Amino acid sequence: ELPQINGLVEFEDVKFAYEDDEMILKGVSFTAKPGERVAIVGPTGSGKTTIxxxxxxxxxINDGRILIDGHDISQVTLKxxxxxxxxxxxDSFIFSGTIMDNIRYGNLDATDEEVIAAAKVVKAHDFIMSFEQGYETVVNERGDRLSVGQRQLISFARALLANPKILILDEATSSIDSQTEVLLQQGLDELLKGRTSFVIAHRLSTIKNSDKIIYIQDGKILEMGTHDEL
Ligand code: ATP
Known part of the structure; x- marks a missing residue:
């Protein structure tokens, strides 16, 4: 069992291969302190998703250690x-049901008021209320009625309700309008407060707002630092 964590994440010389022959991570080391925002950037196929x-x-992993609050993650239960x-x-996961239920999925005990409060914090409330049925609007798995940005805002609200110490986000690459981008950035800022986060960042605004940028190339960290340093 991993006890209640603060969110310290450490990679110690991590080596990893999906198949025996080709090392995909060739000795990756970094530390993310509790509450730190880490952006992972690098060319396609460099190992961002793998991390x-x-x-x-x-x-x-094949070699090295990954520690969370000092606990080797290979020694704790997955749950x-x-x-x-x-x-x-x-591809933010949306299931068929109401927007209310989609957000509540983050914490099934949450009341309607708590769901709405979470949506407000991450800036999802206004677009939800723009639908005639508001939170009772039914969406399907493909999220047909929702734009990519709106799907991501729903997933932010869901994540906020779940309230985890560590958040992992693969930022959508799809083009979104600049108004939605501002909204997503504001929502993300609220969501990430007080959490250790790892974002595969595709937007410059996300990278700029990070505490630490890890630039990975060919399975190795080439550079690490703040936006101003790099
Ligand atoms: P992108 O920006 O394109 O998403 P990435 O930096 O996230 O790329 P990864 O997805 O981590 O890159 O992939 C790193 C390498 O590992 C690639 O060469 C990829 O082909 C390989 N790879 C990824 N997933 C698997 C898998 N499940 N089995 C085997 N090889 C894989």
């Missing part, structure tokens, strides 16, 4: 590990 997959232990993490992949 975030390893934090939530979707795969076991206790993932129960303290929020994971938001690019």
């Amino acid at each position: 975030i997959n390893l934090i939530s232990r979707f795969y076991n 206790s590990l993932r129960g303290q993490m929020g994971i938001m992949m690019q």
Whole structure:
């Protein structure tokens, strides 16, 4: 069991291969302090998704250690590990049901008022209220009635309700209008407050607002620092 965490994440010389032959991460080391915002950037195929997959232990590493609050994640139960993490992949997961239920999925005990409060914090409330049925609007798995930005705002509200110490986000690459981008940036700022976060960042605004940028190339960290330093 991983006890209640603060969100310190450490990679110690992590080596990893999906298949035996080709090392994908060739010795990756970094520390993310509790509450720190980390942006992961680098060319396609460099290992960004692999790093975030390893934090939530979707795969076991070949060498090195990954520690959370000093606990080796290979030694704790997956349930206790993932129960303290929020994971938001690019294609924000929407199921068929109301927007209310989609957000409540982050915490099934949440009241309607708590769902609405979470949506307000991450700036999702206004677009939801622009639908005739508001929070009772029914959406489907493909999120047909929702834009990419709106889907992401719903996933932000859901993540806020779940209230994890560590958040992992693969930022959507799809083009969104600049108004939605501002909204997403504001929503994200609220969501990430007080959490350790790892964002595969595609927008310059996200990168600028990070505390630490990890630039990865060919499975190795090439540079690490703040936006001003790099
Ligand atoms: P992108 O920006 O394109 O999403 P990325 O930096 O996230 O790229 P990864 O997805 O981490 O890159 O992939 C790193 C390398 O690992 C690539 O060469 C990729 O082909 C390989 N790879 C990724 N997933 C698997 C898998 N499940 N099995 C085998 N190889 C994989």
